Amino acid sequence: MFRILILQSSSLTFDLMAERGVALSGEVEYRRRIREELLSKNINPYPHKPIFQPQSLKSILENPVEGAEVALAGRVAGVRRHGGLVFLDIIDDGLRIQASIDKSKTGEIFDFFTRYVDLGDFINVKGVLYRTKRGELTVEVRGLQLLAKSLRAPPVKYGHRLVDPEVRYRKRYLDIMMTPEVRRILEIKFRVLEETRKFMWSKGFIEVETPVIQPIYGGAEARPFKTHVWALGVDWYLRISLELHLKRFIIGGFNKVFEIGKVFRNEDIDAQHNPEFTMMEAYQAYADYNDIMNLTEELISHLAEKVVGKRVVEVPVGEVRERIDLTPPFKRITMYDAFREFAGVDVERLSDEEIRDLLAKNSIQLAGGYDRGRAIVKLFDKLVGRRHLIQPVFVMDYPRSSSPLAKPHRYNPELAERFELFIAGLEIANAYTELNDPVLQAEYFKAEEERRRRGDEEAHPFDWDFVEAMEYGMPPTGGLGVGLDRVSMVLAGVSSIKEVIPFPMMK
């Protein structure tokens, strides 16, 4: 019943491991000996395919028929021996089933299992479904094949959490393997990506792609990653946003485009930030930021419904778990009104002197010199900030000078038509009525360049090529950027962005 395959030279890998300085604990040595023994008996510990064509565990569990013969494959996650009867847990694709091997019925299989199969090994079994005294659906094993020998024991019992964050994130496969909850949270992230695509497609947006490696970066305020392009002998950058290239699609004549992709910002790593993260940006011709606001709240509530099946979620904010209602319409408030409502400050009427005082009082320093608009945004973060923006809220109408890619407000040239969506204190989305006047755009880039000269490393570099594109004519456009990692945090109810990034950046 076991396939006989080629014997391999086995001392080689052993030497390699020793050379690499890999510690061979007693456990690993023990399992290596089992592997050698199997090879010496012409039993391949790593066959190419299961003998018993495995069904998905999902299909077995969906419609279990007692007495039916089934075959499956999976990892041995638990073993409970009772003399001549052994119960084992097999996990396959995130699901678990129990199997049993009865010595009195299948002595050969029983002996093989107890001799050669350890926790963590992949096996292929066929058998008959029955229910134990306790009523648990179980496969009575009638055929067994070892599919892959594991040389290291699982670090914890299946279902138990790995505690050390260092191990959890660096060896994420173990975290995913051992803890169903970890898998569930990551699946929320992946479903967010999937449902965002479906939603945008259903709205008539075309998914496009734009370059990651660029001679000039832009579309956000951030320090970029630099990378060397060997073929050209130049240093270019990894993108910090998708914005400027997606707008080129609009200029080129695509009316509704979106992209889901990684962007890279050379900044701190903490509970809300990972240097590479996933953005969805969308641009729609003939729309303004009001249309985009409607689209955004529809997207968020759609994701809540499709991904977690509910519109009210619980999210940890500081010490408490907040109940957050994602049912639209979301609250909409202008930034100035938010200042009045949450901080009791009428920022609109403050003189520049008073604003400078407030900056000093809150020990805020502005890179690149004083600018009223930028100062107000900083004060907003400080005075209103996270603690007041728990339920979904669109904060609208930012000071114009803080938003060099947005169109000035139709009723007030001091403001830009821009909004940000906050949920659970997290900045979730950022959107504009896009600037499409190339002369203003050039002017704003120039101001950014000036600010850069004064020492603000995060000011936008002047993108001549983009201005030239706009000079050919760009329709009025609404644009949106959504941080999908943060959306996933809200839906999964977790407080660290690392939870929703499979392999977060580690020092």
Added chain:
RNA sequence: GGGCCCGUAGCUCAGCUUGGUAGAGCGGCGGGCUUUUAACCCGUAGGUCCCGGGUUCAAAUCCCGGCGGGCCCGCCA
């Protein structure tokens, strides 16, 4: 960048204040056990006490420096 806390067996942690033979539970291995499911019972192996330096007759323990991690603050979309 600042403050606080942590680093000891595969995992979770005790021991450190008061310096004197390296500990527990789980896991592993061996044995027992035919309806368990964090199975149970008996036995047993397993250690660069994060690294380096200092004090001391003697350092896991005290001191200094470093590395790694966590939380809070600052910075930051």
